[in-house]
Amino acid sequence: PSSHYLCFPFMRKLLFLLFISFAPFAVAQSFEKKDHVIQLNNGFQIINFTTKAVDTNYIANQDAGSRHSAFQYEWAAARWLGVGFFANSLNYYAESDTDNIRPTAKSNDFGLLLNGHFAPGPKFDFSGQLLLGTSDFKLRNNKSGDAFNTLQGRGRITSFRLQGRYYVKHWPLAIGLYYGLTRYEYGTMIDRKNNEFNLKGLGPD
Secondary structure (H helix, E strand, O other): OOOEEEEEEOOOEEEEEOOOOOOOOEEEOOOOOOOOOEOOOOEEEEEEEEEEEOOOOOOEEEEEEEEEEEEEEEEEEEEEEEEEEEEEEEOOOOOOOOOOOEEEEEEEEEEEEEEEOOOOOOEEEEEEEEEEHHHEEEEEOOOOHOOEEEEEEEEEEEEEEEEEEEEOOOOEEEEEEEEEEEEEEEEEEEEOOEEEEEEEEEEEE
């Protein structure tokens, strides 16, 4: 995802980040102790979901694309360590069914983050990020009457990212790249017709 960082005074420093696609562009300074970092993400994510019907043990496997928006707050406990929290909102792409009705699927994630800045410096910063939290998932088929059905549940999200940033000399600008892997594990979910499902997902972001 690409990023735009804007610098504002707050305590020692406030960084405002906007991730848009896959290559960060940032208006910022190097990462320093007691910095406050606010990050907004907008991008695309692909998750491979495995769905298991509890009653029949039937297993379905499919990829699901989504557009996502996210908020992160990070406080620099040390020059090499950042701690904070995050919130994600994902809207999954879905095809219309045989009745030409398009279902909707969404999830909202909340949790804590930990950033290890392995090579902080005035020009380059390489970091690893760990996200741990909860995820609320909801699927609606958007049909009417007795055909209407929903599936929803709560589970865990675990995500790990590697990120490198290069800070341009004499300019409050950083250019970088990150790659991550996210795992979703939902508990047993029951739809309106009392069918039980287990849902797990894994994919890059």
